[in-house]
Amino acid sequence: MWNDTAVTRMLGIKYPIIQAPMAGGPTTPELVATVSNVGGLGFLGAGYMSADSIRAAIRRIRELTDKPFGVNLFIPDKNIQLDNGIVNSMRHHLKTLGQFGEEIVDEIDSIPVGNTLGDDFDQQMEVILEERVPIFSFTFGCPTREEIEKLKERGIRVIGTATTVAEAMKLNRVSVDAIVAQGYEAGGHRGTFLGFDESSLIGTIALVPQIVDRVNVPVIASGGIMDGRGIVACLALGASAVQMGTAFLVSSESGAHPKYKKAVLNSRDTETVITTAFSGKPARGIRNAFITLMQEYEAPIPPYPIQNTLTRPMRNWAARQSNPEFMSLWAGQTSALSREASASEIVQRLIQETEQVLSSLAQ
Ligand SMILES: Cc1cc2nc3c(=O)[nH]c(=O)nc-3n(C[C@H](O)[C@H](O)[C@H](O)COP(=O)(O)O)c2cc1C
Structure with missing residues (x-):
């Protein structure tokens, strides 16, 4: 059976379909639990959440499902330098971009950035350990072998994210249980942690088999997969x-802003771009006014997470105003194939389509 794989056996799930963690609101406890309840694996994107809200979300998920689920965090980069000149120039620039109003302009001017450099990561990790979440995944970096062992000792399965063969091999050396191979098509932030440049932008169809050949743990394909055809291709x-x-971003249980969902549902194949404008880290999203305006900015963009903090007042304003031109509309290259439905309908349709594709190939 196609659904009996190394990952379904290891994680105790019925189908090898994982709803990606999506930090910033889309992956509500309701979305996570629904996907897990229908035999896939729901994942909470907790990268931007405080330790207390992560704990509350985990408890809510546990009220809604007794099936395995995952929680995902961002590994902080300890080498980030705070350069006040670069930050002040960005504050000045952001204020000139839109009709933001006094309050937002003041907030852009005063929002503190010094305390955003991963100080709360240790507290977030404490919750993962204390709550003994069934599955933990991470992106943007690679913890030490000792840190991974600490999780495994508590019975937590650990999954890392790689965008190149070298990153996958590094994750393999610190003994993660499985590796997400994130292709160029993927929506949201690039997980790249061993130096980002054009050469680390490898498409899913090129990346997956090369990683499979070089590691001794199961590989999870990610990026541009929207239906049964994509699932069969990756298997x-x-x-x-x-x-x-992206497929789950538009589900009814997703917490994404309605205007964001609409932009994804109405998008075309050529509409997504990789940009550092919103957060300082390369990420794929639908091009909007902010991305275009930022192309004129010639000074350096502060690194992640500083730029992410600096654009927060603007993004919150855009959400309140329902103005998608200043929201981060993260989505993958196949966003045009997204279909509006409940998460359980999406998973059920994916299962049916996979079976149809497999039987038509067998004829
Ligand atoms: C809105 C959004 C937010 C994301 N946030 C995270 C995250 O918090 N952690 C993570 O590991 N991956 C994150 N990703 C990347 C996904 O794990 C995955 O690689 C990507 O969605 C796959 O491409 P697809 O969108 O074409 O399916 C995010 C993706 C999107 C679209």
Whole structure:
């Protein structure tokens, strides 16, 4: 059976379909629990959440499901330098971009950035350990072998994210249980942690088999997978599961802003770009006015997470105003294939389509 894979056996799930963690609101406890309840794996994107809200979300998920689920965090980069000149120039620039109003302009001027450099990561990790979440995944970095062992000792399965073969091999050396191979098509932030440049932008169809050949743990394909065709293709490449973000972003249980969902549902194949404008870290999203305006900015953009903090007042304003031109509309290259439905309908349709594709190939 196609759904009996190294990942489904290891994680105790029925289908090798993982709803990607999506930090910033889309992955509500309701979305996570629904996907897990229908036999996939729901994942909470907790990267931006405080330790207390992560704990509350985990408890809510546990009220809604007794099936395995995952929680995902961002590994902080300890080498980030705070350069006040670069920050002040960005504050000045952001204020000139939109009709933001006094309050937002003041907030852009005064929002503190010094305390955003990963100080709360240790507290977030404490919650993961104390709550003994069934599955933990991470992106943007690679913890030490000792840190991974600490999780495994508590019975937590650990999954890392790689965008190149070298990153996958590094994750393999620190003994993660499985590796997400994140292709160029993927929506949201690039997980790249061993130096980002054009050469680390490898498409899913190129990346998955090369990683499969070089590691001794199961590989989870991610990036541009929207339906049964994508699932069968990734299984054929040697993946033991798929991780899908954009497909679930538009589900009724997703917490994404209605205007954001609409932009994804109405998008075309050429509309997404990789930009550092919103957060300082390369991420794929639908092009809007902010991305275009930022192309004129010639000074350096502060690194993640400083730029992310600096654009927060603007993004919150855009959400309140329902103005998608200043929201981060993260989505993958296949966003045009997204379909509005409940998460359980999406998973059920994915299962049916996968079976149809497999039977038509067998004829
Ligand atoms: C809105 C959004 C937010 C995301 N946030 C996270 C995150 O918090 N952690 C993570 O590991 N991946 C995150 N990703 C990337 C996904 O894990 C995955 O690689 C991606 O969605 C796959 O591409 P697809 O969107 O074409 O399915 C995010 C993706 C999107 C679209």
